[in-house]
Amino acid sequence: MAEIAVYATDLHGEVRDYERLLEAGSGRNVRAVIIGGDISPFLTAIGDIAIYQREFMEFYLIPRLKEFRRKTKKDVFIMMGNDDLKVNLDILEKGEKSGAFKLLDMKAQPLGDIFVAGYSHINEAPFLLKDWEKEEDEIAKDLKKLSGMSDPKKTVYIMHAPPLGTGLDVIFNGEHVGSRAIRKFIEEKQPLLTLHGHIHESPQMTGVWKEVIGKTISSNPGKGSILVFDIHDLKVMEILPR
Numbered sequence: 214m215a216e217i218a219v220y221a222t223d224l225h226g227e228v229r230d231y232e233r234l235l236e237a238g239s240g241r242n243v244r245a246v247i248i249g250g251d252i253s254p255f256l257t258a259i260g261d262i263a264i265y266q267r268e269f270m271e272f273y274l275i276p277r278l279k280e281f282r283r284k285t286k287k288d289v290f291i292m293m294g295n296d297d298l299k300v301n302l303d304i305l306e307k308g309e310k311s312g313a314f315k316l317l318d319m320k321a322q323p324l325g326d327i328f329v330a331g332y333s334h335i336n337e338a339p340f341l342l343k344d345w346e347k348e349e350d351e352i353a354k355d356l357k358k359l360s361g362m363s364d365p366k367k368t369v370y371i372m373h374a375p376p377l378g379t380g381l382d383v384i385f386n387g388e389h390v391g392s393r394a395i396r397k398f399i400e401e402k403q404p405l406l407t408l409h410g411h412i413h414e415s416p417q418m419t420g421v422w423k424e425v426i427g428k429t430i431s432s433n434p435g436k437g438s439i440l441v442f443d444i445h446d447l448k449v450m451e452i453l454p455r
């Protein structure tokens with residue numbers, strides 16, 4: 214029987230998008246729900262963003278995912294992105310301890326006979342929050358470490374930033390803004406699959422949500438769209454647009 218995973222990224226606190234993802238994640242064949250970075254509200258925040266994001270996770274996201282896990286027994290994986298304030302990481306760690314989900318950043322978590330590993334940091338960009346920015350050589354060092362935690366050929370990497378110079382990293386003005394180190398990592402390690410986000414508009418700009426880099430499939434489904442894939446047969450992959 215097929216074992217399906219559903220992935221969405223850049224949900225930015227949109228409850229409707231979370232509910233849609235969990236609905237898709239409730240299917241009988243679904244084994245895992247994977248939530249990429251930029252999980253909490255940002256642009257809609259009024260007042261203190263850190264408190265607003267904390268309350269979103271504390272009062273909606275964590276209890277909701279806990280309930281979902283209890284009801285469905287599916288695996289849930291999640292990590293922060295550049296718009297999620299690091300100061301609130303403790304609340305996610307508490308959520309992990311309570312059994313609501315497994316955290317991904319700089320970790321490789323088992324999923325059946327494969328792994329799901331995550332990387333939240335992005336290459337330097339002209340965005341407001343600097344919590345999760347790093348220079349390319351620092352990213353390269355982190356990815357080297359991460360790639361030692363599981364066999365890349367058996368690992369799905371959730372990396373918030375997309376690889377540079379692909380159909381997955383194009384902003385509204387046509388510029389490529391992805392990470393050079395992430396691209397190099399994919400070229401050299403040839404992971405099973407890499408899933409990205411961060412550049413919300415890239416699929417609209419390029420008409421592409423999936424790329425092949427050597428033997429690796431990489432995807433950025435765009436903000437809020439759901440990527441559905443068979444964890445044992447990546448030829449079976451589709452996108453449910455937002």
Ligand SMILES: [Zn+2]
Nearest residue numbers: 223251296411
């Ligand atoms: Zn985002």
